Structure formats: structure tokens, C-alpha cells
Amino acid sequence: MKLYTYFRSSAAYRVRIALNLKNISHELSGVNLLKSEQQATPYTEKNPQGLLPALETEHGVLAQSLAILEWLEETHPDTPLLPADSWEKAQVRSFCYAIASDIHPIDNLRVLKYLSGELNVNDEQKNTWYRHWVIEGFNRLESLLGDHDYCFGSEPSLADICLVPQVFNALRFKVDMSQYPKISAIYARCNTLPAFIDAAPENQPDAQ
Amino acid sequence: MKLYTYFRSSAAYRVRIALNLKNISHELSGVNLLKSEQQATPYTEKNPQGLLPALETEHGVLAQSLAILEWLEETHPDTPLLPADSWEKAQVRSFCYAIASDIHPIDNLRVLKYLSGELNVNDEQKNTWYRHWVIEGFNRLESLLGDHDYCFGSEPSLADICLVPQVFNALRFKVDMSQYPKISAIYARCNTLPAFIDAAPENQPDAQ
Numbered sequence: 001m002k003l004y005t006y007f008r009s010s011a012a013y014r015v016r017i018a019l020n021l022k023n024i025s026h027e028l029s030g031v032n033l034l035k036s037e038q039q040a041t042p043y044t045e046k047n048p049q050g051l052l053p054a055l056e057t058e059h060g061v062l063a064q065s066l067a068i069l070e071w072l073e074e075t076h077p078d079t080p081l082l083p084a085d086s087w088e089k090a091q092v093r094s095f096c097y098a099i100a101s102d103i104h105p106i107d108n109l110r111v112l113k114y115l116s117g118e119l120n121v122n123d124e125q126k127n128t129w130y131r132h133w134v135i136e137g138f139n140r141l142e143s144l145l146g147d148h149d150y151c152f153g154s155e156p157s158l159a160d161i162c163l164v165p166q167v168f169n170a171l172r173f174k175v176d177m178s179q180y181p182k183i184s185a186i187y188a189r190c191n192t193l194p195a196f197i198d199a200a201p202e203n204q205p206d207a208q
Numbered sequence: 209m210k211l212y213t214y215f216r217s218s219a220a221y222r223v224r225i226a227l228n229l230k231n232i233s234h235e236l237s238g239v240n241l242l243k244s245e246q247q248a249t250p251y252t253e254k255n256p257q258g259l260l261p262a263l264e265t266e267h268g269v270l271a272q273s274l275a276i277l278e279w280l281e282e283t284h285p286d287t288p289l290l291p292a293d294s295w296e297k298a299q300v301r302s303f304c305y306a307i308a309s310d311i312h313p314i315d316n317l318r319v320l321k322y323l324s325g326e327l328n329v330n331d332e333q334k335n336t337w338y339r340h341w342v343i344e345g346f347n348r349l350e351s352l353l354g355d356h357d358y359c360f361g362s363e364p365s366l367a368d369i370c371l372v373p374q375v376f377n378a379l380r381f382k383v384d385m386s387q388y389p390k391i392s393a394i395y396a397r398c399n400t401l402p403a404f405i406d407a408a409p410e411n412q413p414d415a416q
Contacts, residue, residue, distance in 0.1 A: 064302040106313055
């Protein structure tokens, strides 16, 4: 398998963690978001959605990080990343979507570019925007967490896979994480695991 | 089951369609987004995420429309809304997330409110913002569609369930849908089915 990735893309970061946790052999192919390579050929021939990440498999190319995560979970069930019970599984997914739909897309690079470009928003307003959606989201997520080692128990799940890249970005934008002791503890614990460490932006071949 | 809903919420509209397609008996409970009832008690006691929709079941309350859709699919497999094959299923999910992550959250009411409030964006700029993300998303989705009755074949799937509410909103914001003949044909076809008609905003008890 080949993963199209950019070191700082949160969504690609999620898939990198999952591939590592499941010990799936793969190669990485860098697509530079800052140079808008995701919107140009040859990448758009692989992924017409024009966004990162995409996973090239023997069946073809799959776009959207959560679709990739669900497909990996179905086809590589070792090291499960979702609980077997339907209701517990639904809670994990709900947590994931609270990040992947309700925080990350609003703070995505293309949205920030639109704010500073078309809407002429200054850097301070842009950073406040960024932090606003993270804080609103993390306030909710912190209240949903119990006292487990990871988001939903004693092993990492898709919830941790979505949470860690979002925290990484929150730190970049200087969100005060002391408000979120449970999220912070899970972030720290995940980052002791080789699967998470190897997937981190600073450890990518295309890191700048 | 009880669905917490608002007639114009795209995400609630998705779940209403699925409940109808699967013939699942349920009641509706209105939560007025314009009055911010989703962020106040008693609703936040049911759903601490403070967003719509949420589904109250015998197991508890589940938030996030896509988590609800996946749970309904797992627990009520009659009238399947995802293909059985893992790769085909992944394509349907990818299409859904292209709407549920990459279009809808950026155009959500709370984001539009932030634009006009904190960023002092005028109505014309706000409507241009809205249309920008729909157009960028629909350009991609149109290119992904084949020549089927529905998004992925001869029966509605989760893809159609995500698409129809997004088109409904695009029309409200006067997106020129003539650019999207495939999306438009699917939208029209879905809206001949009672499950979609009964779920439409104008047919809700809380419609204004």
C-alpha cells in the first residue's frame, strides 16, 4: 500500500498511526499542501477529491481518512481499533466525528487560507478562530472522557487516533491545554508508543 | 427511539431519512437551533456534545449523525444502506465524509454566526462563503458519480442520505445546481421516495 501524505496533515497523521498500530507494510508518498500539490496532477489523477490523505491499494485509491481507517479495520482486524460491541463502537465513532467533522474541517489549511485571502482576516483573528473551534470541541470531549488510559479503555482506538493529531495542532496554535487534563494525559500516553511516535509530523521524511 | 431534531438541521435530516428507510418506529423531539436550545439544559443533559442530532435509545443517547447512521445500519440490517463488500463500502463512506466533513461543518449555522458576529462579515460575503464550499465539494462529488439511479447503484445508500440534505441547503443558498446534472438527478429521484419526502424540512412538525 502507498499512503499519500503531508507531514503536517492531521488527517494523514491519523492514517499513519493506524497503519503503524496494525503493522501494515506501506510506503509514503509526499504531497505538499503548501504548494497546493493536492489540487494538481498527478495527484488528482489518483484522488479526484483533491485532498489528503489517500491510500493506494490493490483495489484502487481510497480517499478520506475515516473511510480509510474503517476499511483498514475491516480488512486487517488484528489489533482492533473499534470495540466489538455495537453500542460501544458507536460511542467511539461519535467521539471521532466530534473531531473529524466538528473541529478539524473548520480549522483546515484551505479554510484558514480563505479567511486571510478572500475575507482579509488578520493573523490574530485567524489564530483566535482556530483556537475557538478547538476549545469549543475540546470542552465537550474532555467531559466525555472517563478515567481510562486511553479514550475508551486500556488500548488505543480510533478515538485516540483522531485525538492525537488534533492535540498536536492545538499545541501549534498555542491552545492552553492545561484546561484539558484528561485529553493531555491521553496525548502524553499515546506519544510513548512507537506507532504514534513514528507517525508524528516531525518524524516524517517530508518534514520541514 | 427518540430523535432530537431541528427541521432545517442537515445532520438531523440525514438520520430522519435513515429511520424512515429502515422503517424504524421513533418519535421526534424538536430542539430549536435558532434559539440555541442545543447548547442549554435540558438538551445538554441528554447530549453533552451540544449539537444536533442525538438519538435516545434503550442503551442511552448517541450523538453525531454518522455514528447514528452506522449504528442503525449495524443493529437494523434490513434495507441495507451500505454495500456488503468492504471496498465498495469504503467508497460509499468516502463519499459521505466528503460531505459530512468537507462541506457541511464549514457551512454550519454556528460557523456562519461566527463569521457575521466576531468577524463582522456581511451577508453577501457570508453567502459567497457558503456557496464556495458547496461548489468546491460538489465539483468533486459530481466527478465521482457514475450513471446509476442513486449515488452507488440502484438503491439509496448512506451516500444519498448525506447528499440530499446538502443539496437542499445548497438550493436555499442559491447555488447554481445546473452545473451538477448527476447530483440533481439523484436529488430529484430520492425526493420521489416517501422516506425522503417525510424527512424533508418542510414536512417536519417543527417547521417554521
